[in-house]
Amino acid sequence: MTQTVKYLLDESRIPKFWYNLVADLPVPPPPPLHPGTLQPLGPDDLTPLFPVSLIQQEVATEREIEIPKPVREIYRQWRPSPLYRARRLEQALDTPARIYYKYEGVSPAGSHKPNTAVPQAFYNREAGIRRIATETGAGQWGSSLAFAGALFGIEVEIFMVRVSYNQKPYRRALMETWGATCTASPSEQTAAGRAILAQRPDHPGSLGIAISEAVEVAAQRDDTNYALGSVLNHVLLHQTVIGLEALAQLEMADDYPDIIVGCTGGGSNFAGIAFPFLGAQLRGGRKVQLIAVEPAACPTLTRGPYAYDFGDTAHLTPLTKMHTLGSTFTPPGFHAGGLRYHGMAPLVSHVKQLGLIEARAYHQLTCFEAGVLLARTEGILPAPEANHAIRGAIDEALRCKEEGVSRAILFNLCGHGHFDMQAYMDYFADKLTDQAYDEAELAMALAGLPSVPAV
């Protein structure tokens, strides 16, 4: 019987530096703009929200940024995360492809999110901050910051998108067990939330709205900072530990990926696995086909224009140039709540514009089908978000079979689905449907994109 193979690095191989793609880009990404002046943002504009060390990382141009020792010591609890050769999945697909997956579900919070939650909590604590407000979709980010907050004695206040808040009470309980507080968004606690509720009392919420609420709280309270779980450069930077480890593990396997697949909501897990390989390519190394997979019900990269837009619904955040569906766009309540974001990381959008990555959109049923096949072959029950990456990887493996070619496919299994079992129950009970977004709403959201003078 063929068995799955694990490639595990010694803990001395936990990366000592994060990798900053900006250093290797042929063209620098467009600057973020101040929401009031529409002029390029200065570092000082962000000090009400972030500690200086994170702002410096946000604008950093050097290739390597040192990971502080205390952060590496915490990473060590679950890192290096395993890389697997999915032999049992390959066998089930009868494919000549060599399928590898990096498994980030081994972290205490069950996803890749602690890779950035821990340094964010660390830098805030270094700056004397004892309270952080944030948003969460499916809850992977919120629970990760709750975990990191517990380690550093930081109070964490989480605005959770209402549809996920209702779908995933146990994810909430997890955050509360780590000592965080969790509020359904839109809420009555902020002006941004109250304005939305006045228009539509049963609003299901969106990441854009939850971000507005958390930013509002952080901006108003001197003792409180804000933290974001994806999108921003420093978040993508922290996630590069995934790809850096994978590079070393594939070397152990004496292989190199032809194709890398990740799911994209805000873009951080995809960037985390892909950017170190993209950087190697840009420095003259082998070309890798990089595939970002997103939900067809929130098709930011495949449908959204590349334009300056706000990161949140209430327009409290800076504007960044990115693929966007418009900051007022509310995607349907599909189960991969972590992918329900109107925008996309500026760096991911930029490399998409440069033709360095491609994007693909899938509806949820085919993704759950892929996730169940992974569970039955590889034994790991994936998060609905990760099911998108699995679908993409399986389709590439089936293409290998069709073409009779063996390619190495690497995907990021960014989290487990232990808190998403209702979705699986619905799937097995045939209660899950492929939800389409509202075309009229999208058109309206796109019409509302801010008009920005040429920078």
Next chain:
Amino acid sequence: MTQTVKYLLDESRIPKFWYNLVADLPVPPPPPLHPGTLQPLGPDDLTPLFPVSLIQQEVATEREIEIPKPVREIYRQWRPSPLYRARRLEQALDTPARIYYKYEGVSPAGSHKPNTAVPQAFYNREAGIRRIATETGAGQWGSSLAFAGALFGIEVEIFMVRVSYNQKPYRRALMETWGATCTASPSEQTAAGRAILAQRPDHPGSLGIAISEAVEVAAQRDDTNYALGSVLNHVLLHQTVIGLEALAQLEMADDYPDIIVGCTGGGSNFAGIAFPFLGAQLRGGRKVQLIAVEPAACPTLTRGPYAYDFGDTAHLTPLTKMHTLGSTFTPPGFHAGGLRYHGMAPLVSHVKQLGLIEARAYHQLTCFEAGVLLARTEGILPAPEANHAIRGAIDEALRCKEEGVSRAILFNLCGHGHFDMQAYMDYFADKLTDQAYDEAELAMALAGLPSVPAV
């Protein structure tokens, strides 16, 4: 800031042999008896239920039993499991104790149970069996056998104790995702189940009843075997990989436990971590204080007599000499469903009789308090069963503080609580109570212990 330390073995250090305590015992354990004749059981009596290879392990007396290569290859997916020095917990307790925990929640099913589910599925498949019936309490065992069944193409039929079936729908969904079927027990599908339901239609179920149902199905169908997730010698044997790895990991840490703590339901996770150390002691090595922690609402070791009894309620299984509360005893529906068993592994009972281990009983509230402290310090959210071991370990650490002595305490963190979040929600909502068993029911169950002629 003090950080938790991980001791990780290279995968070449996955044990090649399981350790059989029987080889080192000063007195052999009493033999199991045939339920019809009350005479010592012959190996042939078990062939309707188990493959010959497992029956041989059940009666084996050699010290080391080789782990088949295909089993080790599957173990490799998550083994060697990490051993942690709980520095952050020590700091929170301000104790001079050195606290270590072995974390078995890294397996795909989230507990130690796959350590035996995988070899059981392997040996059954080798014997040509394609269908296995089993019982499960909280679902840790059922989901582990579902996982192992998926790997070997074995159909798995699970009788799940009704109170857990209702408390934990997502655990059911997990088993179903791996392709198993799951039925609430007592059920209408078996004579044993129907007899119980006739007496009490709302019966909450018990492991004893669910075992009867699974054994009945396996005994009646030629194509179906039975598998047990704890209690039996071969199950405890498979779990010794935990303690064998811990021995090597503590050597890395240049330490040796003064105290080992595990929770006990059927006894397998406790035996798994403790027996390799007990064996070393019996062969002249250092003495270790071994503490079995059980629920005060099902106090098998601390309250039950050491007597021959049936393993199940309908009296279909052999009789074994063990600490028992009587096979008709139904414990209250507390959340640590995996510990709701009337009996105790004969080997664990035997070493308790020999004075080689001690036992302690706790109610659930103080265990949840301990579990929440572990989550907030070490970051791992434990299963309610594991909370019993944590409580025991913390109490020993606090005793170290009181006495001003540094002792090395090792406990088995046998699984995560991702499918037990309702219990945590109830705990935080002050809805959890310390349930007492019914004294009259216990007296009746004990009065019903079978009378067995001296063997």
